[in-house]
Amino acid sequence: MTQEMQTKREIIKAMSREIQPLVKANVYKTVNEGLVAIYTEQGHTEIHSFKKWLELGCVVKKGEKALLLWGEPRTGQNHEKKTEQDKDEFSFFPLAYVFSQKQVQPLETLHMAR
Numbered sequence: 001m002t003q004e005m006q007t008k009r010e011i012i013k014a015m016s017r018e019i020q021p022l023v024k025a026n027v028y029k030t031v032n033e034g035l036v037a038i039y040t041e042q043g044h045t046e047i048h049s050f051k052k053w054l055e056l057g058c059v060v061k062k063g064e065k066a067l068l069l070w071g072e073p074r075t076g077q078n079h080e081k082k083t084e085q086d087k088d089e090f091s092f093f094p095l096a097y098v099f100s101q102k103q104v105q106p107l108e109t110l111h112m113a114r
Contacts, residue, residue, distance in 0.1 A: 008095060012068045032069050039067050044100030058104040066097035 019034030028034040036047060050060060071094040
């Protein structure tokens with residue numbers, strides 16, 4: 001895993017640990033729901049994957065950094081190979097990269113600019 005990827009994982013883990021008590025208190029159903037709430041407070045009201053934005057006729061603006069959510073848990077043989085110290089509550093979840101309406105523009109705007 002690259003240093004950049006590890007840094008991103010540590011950031012989202014820290015955010016997730018702050019949200020976990022709120023999930024247990026039934027404020028949010030999931031950690032991802034809590035993460036989306038944080039992003040919404042920052043003005044990111046419509047969040048989709050890169051692929052979904054393309055389907056909606058939009059493209060991510062150059063230089064934009066993805067928002068992070070947790071993806072579906074990994075399954076397979078690699079789980080047993082990890083040592084106990086490598087395992088934590090988030091170790092089997094990949095990162096999901098998403099973007100908001102603040103980070104995209106309509107495709108036709110991009111084509112007109114050229």
